[in-house]
Amino acid sequence: MTTASAPGKIILFGEHAVVYGQPAIAVPVPQVRATAVITPAPHAGILLAAADFGQNVWWHKASPTHPLAAAVHALASQLTLAEQDQSLSHLTITVSSTIPVASGLGSGAAIAAALIRALALHLGRADLATPAAVSALTYEVERIHHGTPSGIDNTVVSYEQPVYFVRDLATAAPDILERLHTTGLSDLPAPALEPFAVGQPITLLIGYTGVAAPTKESVGDVRRQWLADAPAFNALFAACGRIAQQARHALAAGDTASLGRLMWDNHALLQEMTVSSAELDALVVAARTAGALGAKLSGGGRGGNMIALVTAETSAAVRHALLTAGAHTVLEMVLGRDWLSGLAE
């Protein structure tokens, strides 16, 4: 039996704009996790069992776009045909997750990453179980379900480290790159996958609206709006990028007041992109009224989660305000200094 898991994630700054080459900051949420267990079985083939999702499917019969089947295919693509024949059978892969689905916490990426890592380890392919390999293969699964993912979700859940991230547009999305240039946004930052410093531990509350909102839809809507009015959306993306850069400095300096302001500003830009919602706005306003230093939606938006920056003094009041304003759950996480020693290779 082989087990592997991957955490949820939240985007602190720069969601959506990151798809268009701007920097973003994301951190893992280790309290919620996806787990994959590989067990040898008497049956031929691979049984994919996901009790949490009410699903039991055979890999070879499932559509290649089935999320679990796609993860197995991603790993299989790295094996020779002989290896596939020999090893991809007589297995049950059981997947479970405590990450709410379609909530902006990266549930799909975490499930794929856990499955890919567990299967790679089970097959004795430690080279395919490294954070970089798992991230690259998870990205292939994300592409099927998200269309034009930036790659930040698979990166954070596979490395299980906070990251300052800029996608490599040249290789990942030549169509986006070309249009960004023809519509006037040519000075994009260089691709980056870097850890960042945290001068002062910060406490975040993650409030769940209870509204499931698939990232694919909000990403697709932003794309349609960008195609219709590229100059306006390029300006919004660039403003988000500047916020992510300033936030990186504020995090390093332990400047929580500036960090909070940047969160309000980022939320306002996301509202302009039309990816907020009445539920998200209600939670952000409740957090502000109850004394949070900053708050914003996190992830794809339209539902899912928001985050609020709190202190030891304001945490209880903000949590109460979020629950009163309609949050289904509120998770607390501390982003500390010691967690950030560097990206695992």
Ligand code: MEV
């Ligand atoms: C989703 O967690 C983050 C988005 O920016 C999409 C992406 O980066 O692929 C909305």
